[in-house]
Amino acid sequence: MADILLREEDLKFASTMVQNLNSILLTSSELFQLRSQLKDLQTAESCDLFCCLYRSWCHSPVATVSLCFLTQNYRHAYHLIQKFGDLEVTVDFLTEVDKLVQLIECPIFTYLRLQLLDVENHPYLIRALYGLLMLLPQSSAFQLLSHRLQCVPNPQLMRSGHAEPALLSSPKSDSERIDYTELLRHFEKVQNKHLEVRHQRAGDIVERRLGP
Template sequence: MLHIREVAKTVNERLMDLITKSDDEAGPAIEVPKEKKTDEGRHKKDKTGDQKKTTEDDKQTTSEDQPEEPRLCIRSLVKVLTEYIHRKEMGTKIAVLDWIKHLLEKTPNMIFQHMSDIFPELSKTLCDETDEVVLYDLEVIAMIVQSEAGPSERSTSHSSIEIGKGKPALVAEHGMNVYFTHCMNNLLETFAGNADLLKTKGSFIIRQLCLFLNAEHIYRSLSEILLETHELKFSTEMVQLLNEILLTSSELFELRNQLKDLATEKSCSLFCCLYKTWCHSPVATVSLCLLSHCHQHASHLINKFGDLEVTLDFLTEVDKLVQLIESPIFTYLRLQLLEGDQNPYLVKSLYGILMLLPQSKTFDLLHKRLSCVPNLPLMPIKDGNKKPSQLDKRPHVKSINWTELSDHFDIIQVKHLKVKRIRQRAMHERKKQLGIKS
């Protein structure tokens, strides 16, 4: 058996070596052309013409009459690859991904003619049980979305792929082709249809994808898609996962620093984009504000928590936030407590979080932290005495419309409340029909 595998591996490598960049050709689907029939009259010499000219004409005619070299018929190859990628054997799947990667390197124009058949199968492969296959699959997907041979958004109509109900296509990011849009949509569709995959491998897939591609583009794109979907429960779960990855993963170190500083107009735009989607999870929204040094707005949001329904899930998220505050990621935030008089809204925000917690180990943890703050300002300045721009000196942060963001937060919370009430009424009616007393 081992000998057979070695032979098969050698044959496979030899076959791959036969494909070179010279096989690549943009245009319609490529087939093996038939040999041309020779024209008998074309070989007859013109007796009245010059002998030298006749000889040259004969050579040219002979060259034209030779059959063309057989070209690579990639359609048949793609058909085999898309069939075998779903075989049980891990080695077979790896071999298929090897072939697709090789074709992307050697014949990108030809392979993109059949990408509509290949890409959906690659998206399905993300559900594979083995991390090795999933990781290699992500690498191949990353190659596809960054390939210059791929169609740009300008050269194609908008994607018909949708998330939830009525999700419009997302414009592909600069430097990537239209399949970046497909990738982000397909990823969320896969997670939405497979809750187990989201829980077990969601973090792994997103973190690895952020290594292969630009993390900022990924987060902005996923955020824009989730903002449009009507599946509020799924949006909340995704926001909580994305927020956890953002705050804890080493792969997103640069993105964290970008959001922490908010030193450019682009970073502020990203913050606002994430904020609008993060509103699906109130605690995640506060953590985003704390990460970005937007302490006054964080305090403002925490005051709104009194109007929200406090559930077990909500308290669990608050508990996780306190654990994060004690983690290395928020070292800079804890050091800011040494200058409590310069960061009154940070102190107020942390005390607000403390007031949300029931008496527990987490409560004691945060309480001990706050008790270490020197010259603790219990009552910070009133919001009316100083404008936010006077407290935050960052020029681009001053241009953020905080009132608009706050109103958006309220709108999202109302949507969640309505959906919850509808579900409760439906459950009540169901129990009533079954004769079950509430």
């Protein structure tokens, strides 16, 4: 379905489909194995799957970030959120951010919340969450995420007396095969198309209202 959506010319439909598919991916119990496959990106197959989904998920910026959270691509998620400042922030967009914040509090992202304890090894996760916080207006979702981030411990308190070599020298994984710069360019390209279509649609509506 992700491959098919890449060829979809109706961008509004593609965006709606991606949002629905993303919700199913993150919440359906039947897709537990698929989520597990994507979570660590330890195999070439899982990396290819991530890239396939990513290219279609770009039709929905917030869904793309949630896919990065699912796959623990926190640095890339942070870079994506920085791009949000160049996008057209609509009510629908903020609603999607609100939904993502609610999902972060669900069981599916338990591992993500626990990683907030490891401040030094997950700085981009914390930056990405603060980025989402800055996007939100003063709302219940803002308060929810703000309270969660207030629970992030002081890194000085979490620092142990001696380093653990086994953790510091982790082996290279297949995820290093992924060209994140190219994926970021693809995200910008897809979102520019969405912006053009929205402006064209708005222009058509104005023309119809004004008449010949």
